[in-house]
Amino acid sequence: MHAEFNTGSEFNKTLITLGIATLCFALIANFIPAIYLFVFHGIIPKGEDILKIWGVAAATYGVSWVVQPIAYYGVLGTSGSYITWVAGSAGDIRLPAAAMAQKVAGVESGTHEGDIMATIGVASSVFVSVAFVTLFTFIGANVLPHLPQFFIKSFSFILPALFAAVYMEVARKDIRAGVGGIVVAMILTYIGIQLKAPGWAMTLIIVASGVAVNRILYVYDRSKKGTEKA
Amino acid sequence: MEFQELINSPGLWLASSVMVIAVVIQAFVFLRAALAEARKVGMSRERYIGGLRSAVITAIGPSFSPVIVLLSLIAVIGAPTAWMRLNDIGAARTELAMVSLSSALVHGEVGTASFGVEAFTYALWGMALNNMGWILVSLFCVHRMSKIVERLYAKYNPAWIRLLMSGTIIGLFAYLLSGQITSPMLHGQYGKLCAGFVSAVTMLIITRLLAKYQRMQELALGLAMLAGMLTAQATFG
Numbered sequence: 309m310h311a312e313f314n315t316g317s318e319f320n321k322t323l324i325t326l327g328i329a330t331l332c333f334a335l336i337a338n339f340i341p342a343i344y345l346f347v348f349h350g351i352i353p354k355g356e357d358i359l360k361i362w363g364v365a366a367a368t369y370g371v372s373w374v375v376q377p378i379a380y381y382g383v384l385g386t387s388g389s390y391i392t393w394v395a396g397s398a399g400d401i402r403l404p405a406a407a408m409a410q411k412v413a414g415v416e417s418g419t420h421e422g423d424i425m426a427t428i429g430v431a432s433s434v435f436v437s438v439a440f441v442t443l444f445t446f447i448g449a450n451v452l453p454h455l456p457q458f459f460i461k462s463f464s465f466i467l468p469a470l471f472a473a474v475y476m477e478v479a480r481k482d483i484r485a486g487v488g489g490i491v492v493a494m495i496l497t498y499i500g501i502q503l504k505a506p507g508w509a510m511t512l513i514i515v516a517s518g519v520a521v522n523r524i525l526y527v528y529d530r531s532k533k534g535t536e537k538a
Numbered sequence: 539m540e541f542q543e544l545i546n547s548p549g550l551w552l553a554s555s556v557m558v559i560a561v562v563i564q565a566f567v568f569l570r571a572a573l574a575e576a577r578k579v580g581m582s583r584e585r586y587i588g589g590l591r592s593a594v595i596t597a598i599g600p601s602f603s604p605v606i607v608l609l610s611l612i613a614v615i616g617a618p619t620a621w622m623r624l625n626d627i628g629a630a631r632t633e634l635a636m637v638s639l640s641s642a643l644v645h646g647e648v649g650t651a652s653f654g655v656e657a658f659t660y661a662l663w664g665m666a667l668n669n670m671g672w673i674l675v676s677l678f679c680v681h682r683m684s685k686i687v688e689r690l691y692a693k694y695n696p697a698w699i700r701l702l703m704s705g706t707i708i709g710l711f712a713y714l715l716s717g718q719i720t721s722p723m724l725h726g727q728y729g730k731l732c733a734g735f736v737s738a739v740t741m742l743i744i745t746r747l748l749a750k751y752q753r754m755q756e757l758a759l760g761l762a763m764l765a766g767m768l769t770a771q772a773t774f775g
Contacts, residue, residue, distance in 0.1 A: 317688070319571075319575050320684055322571055322575075323568070323571065324680070324681045324684065326564075326567050326568060326571060327676075327680060327681070328677065328681070330560065330563070330564035330567065331673055331676060331677045332677070333560050333563075333564075334557065334560045334561070334564070334626070334673055335670065335673050335674070335677070337556040337557040337559075337560040338557060338626070338666050338669050338670060338673065339666045339670075340553045340554075340556045340557070341550060341553040341554050341618075341619065341622065341662055341666075342659070342662040342663050342666050343553075344549060344550065344552075344553035345550075345659055345662065348549055349544070351655060351656070351659045352659065352663075353644075353659060353660055353663055357643060357644075357660070358663055358667070360643060361640045361643065361660060361663050361664050361667055362667045364639050364640060364643070364664070365636060365639075365640075365664060365667050365668040365671065366671070368635065368636075368639065368668075369632070369668055369671060370671065372671075372672075373671030373672050373674075373675045374675055376672070377672065377675050377676050377679055377680065377683075378679065378683065379706070379710065380710065381680070381683045381687075382687075382702070382703045382706035382707065382710075383703075383706060383707045383710055386680060386681075386683075386684045387568050387571075387572065389676060389680045389683070390564070390568070390676065390680060391564060391565060391568055392627075393627055393672045393673060393675075393676035393680075394560065394561055394564055394626065394627060394673065395561045395564070395565065395625070395626065395627065396625075396626055396627040396628055396629065397600070397629070399710070399711075399714045400600040400603065401597050401600045401601065403710075403711075404596050404597075404600065404759060405593035405594075405596050405597050406593070408589075408592040408593055408595075408596040408756075408758070408759050409589035409590065409592055409593040410589065411589075411592070411745075411755065411758075412585075412588045412589045412591075412592040412752075412755050412756050413581070413585040413586055413588060413589035414585065417703070417704070417707070418700050418703050418704070420579065421576075421579060421581060424572050424575050424576050424579070424581070424586070425572075425576075425586065425589045427568055427569070427571070427572035427575075428569060428572045428573065428576065428586060428589055428590050428593065429589060429590070429592075429593035429596075430568075430593075431565040431566070431568040431569035431572065432565070432569060432590050432593045432594050432597075433593050433594070433596070433597035434561060434562070434564075434565035435562070435565060435594075436594055436597035436598055436601055437597055437600075437601045437625070438558065438561060438562055438565075438625050439601075440598070440601035440602070440605075441601070441604070441608065441621065441624045441625050442558075442621065442625075444605045444608050444609075445608065445612065445617055445620065445621040445624075448605055448608060448609050448612075449609055449612070452605070452606075452609065458771060458772075458775070460606075461771055461775050462767040462768055462770070462771035462775065463602060463603060463605070463606065463767075464729075465729060465730060465733035465766065465767035465770040465771060466599065466600060466602060466603040466763065466767055467600075467603060467714075467718050468715065468718040468719055468730040468731070468733045468734040468737075468766070468770075469733040469734060469736070469737035469762070469763040469764075469765075469766030469767045469770070470599065470600055470737070470759075470763050471711060471714045471715040471718055471734065472715055472733070472734030472735065472737045472738040472741075472762075472766065473737045473738060473740070473741040473758075473759050473762035473763055473766070474711055474759065475711040475712065475715050475738065476737075476738040476739075476741040476742055476745075476762075477741060477745065477758075477759070478704075478707050478708060478711055479708060479711075480742065480745070480746075481704070482704075485704075485705070485708055486708065489708040489709060489712040490712045490715065490716065492712070493709070493712035493713055493715070493716040494716045494719075494720050496716075497713075497716040497717060497720040497721070498720055498724070501720070501721060501724065510713065510717075511713060514709055514710075514712060514713035514716070515706055515709035515710050515713060516709065517709055517712075518705045518706060518707070518708040518709020518710065518712055518713075519702055519705035519706055519709060520705070521705065521708070521709075522701045522702065522704060522705035522708070523698075523701070523702075523705070525701075526697075526698055526701050
C-alpha cells in the first residue's frame with residue numbers, strides 16, 4: 309500500500325504543476341473576448357457595472373463555484389478536476405469517460421493505476437467534445453433539419469439514459485449501496501422539490517447521502533463480523 | 539459595425555479561439571503525462587489504449603446533447619462566442635442564464651432588438667466572470683483536496699476511505715440520475731424513467747452476460763444509451 313502510494317504521489321505532483329499552469333492560462337483566455345471588445349471597439353461596461361455583473365453571477369452560482377469542485381473531487385481526482393473545471397461537462401461527459409476508461413482497463417478508482425486511467429479517459433474525452441461542438445457550430449444549422457425527426461426528438465432522453473447506464477456501472481460493484489443510493493436520492497429529490505430547495509443544497513445533501521449509505525453498510529458489516537467472532 | 543456583423547467578426551473568432559486552444563492544449567499535456575505514467579508502471583499497451591478508446595466512444599453520445607441549445611445560442615450571441623462557451627466550463631443552460639442575467643442590467647432582452655452591442659458586452663463579461671469562479675476555486679482548492687485525501691488515507695482505515703470515495707461516486711450519480719427522472723414522474727411523465735431503465739438493463743446485460751467480449755465492453759455505454767433513448771422515444775415520444 310505504501311510503496312504504491314509513493315509512486316502515485318510523484319505523478320500527482322506532476323499533475324498539480326500541469327493543472328495550475330493550464331488553469332492560469334485558461335483564466336486569462338477566459339477574458340480575452342471581453343478585452344478584445346474593449347481594445348478594438350472601445351466597448352466595456354462601467355467599472356461599477358462589472359462589479360454588479362460579478363455580484364449577479366456570485367449570487368446565482370457562487371455556491372456552485374465552491375461546492376461543485378469539492379463534491380466532484382472524489383470522483384474526478386486531481387487531473388480530472390483540473391481538466392473538468394476548464395473544459396466543463398463534468399457529469400455528462402468527463403465522469404462517464406473516466407469510469408469507462410477504468411472499467412475497460414480493469415483498474416479500480418482510488419488506486420494509482422485508476423488515477424492514470426481516469427486522466428487518460430477525461431483528457432481524451434475533451435478531444436471528442438471539442439470536435440463535436442466545433443463541427444455542430446459550423447454545420448449544425450445545415451445538417452440538423454435533414455436528420456430524422458425521431459432521432460432528434462430522442463435527444464431529450466440522452467441524459468437520463470446516460471446517467472442510468474453509468475449508475476449501473478458504479479452501483480453493481482455493491483448492489484446494496486447501489487439500490488440504497490438511488491432510492492434515498494429519489495426520496496431526497498422529492499422532498500427537495502416539495503421544499504423548493506436550491507440546487508447546490510441538493511447536490512451536497514445527495515452526495516453526502518451516498519457516503520452515509522456506504523458508512524451505514526460499513527458499520528453494519530463490521531458489527532456483524534464482530535458478533536460472528538464473538 | 540452592425541451588431542450581427544460584430545458578434546460574428548473574424549476578430550471575435552480569433553479572440554474566442556484562445557480559450558478553445560487552452561482547453562485542447564490542457565487535454566493534450568495531461569494525456570501525454572498519463573500515457574507516460576501508464577508505461578512507467580508497466581501497464582500493457584492493450585489495456586490503456588482499450589481504456590482510451592472506450593472513453594472516446596463513451597464521449598460521443600453525450601456530445602450530441604448540447605447541439606440544439608448550441609444552435610439557439612449561436613442565434614443570440616453569435617457563433618464564435620457560442621462555440622467558445624460550449625467548449626469551456628459552464629453548461630449551455632448556465633451560459634444562457636448568465637447572458638440574460640447580465641444583459642438585463644442594461645435592459646437588453648435575449649432574442650429581441652433590445653439585445654444590442656451593449657447587452658452583448660455585458661453578456662461577455664457575465665460569462666467570463668461566472669467561469670472565473672470555478673477556475674479560481676479549482677486553482678486554490680484542487681491541490682489542497684489531494685493533500686487532504688492523502689492525509690485521510692494515512693490517518694483512517696484505508697478500507698473506509700475507499701468506501702467514502704465510492705460513496706461520493708454513488709451519491710453524485712444518484713443525484714444526477716434522480717434529478718432527471720424524479721420531477722417528470724411527479725408530473726406523470728415516464729419517458730425519462732423508461733430511457734434510464736432500459737439503458738441500465740442494457741448496461742447490465744453487456745457487462746455481465748457479454749463480459750468476455752472485450753470490444754463490446756468498450757461500446758457498452760454508447761449502446762446502452764442508444765437503447766434507452768430510442769426505446770423511450772418509440773414508447774413515449
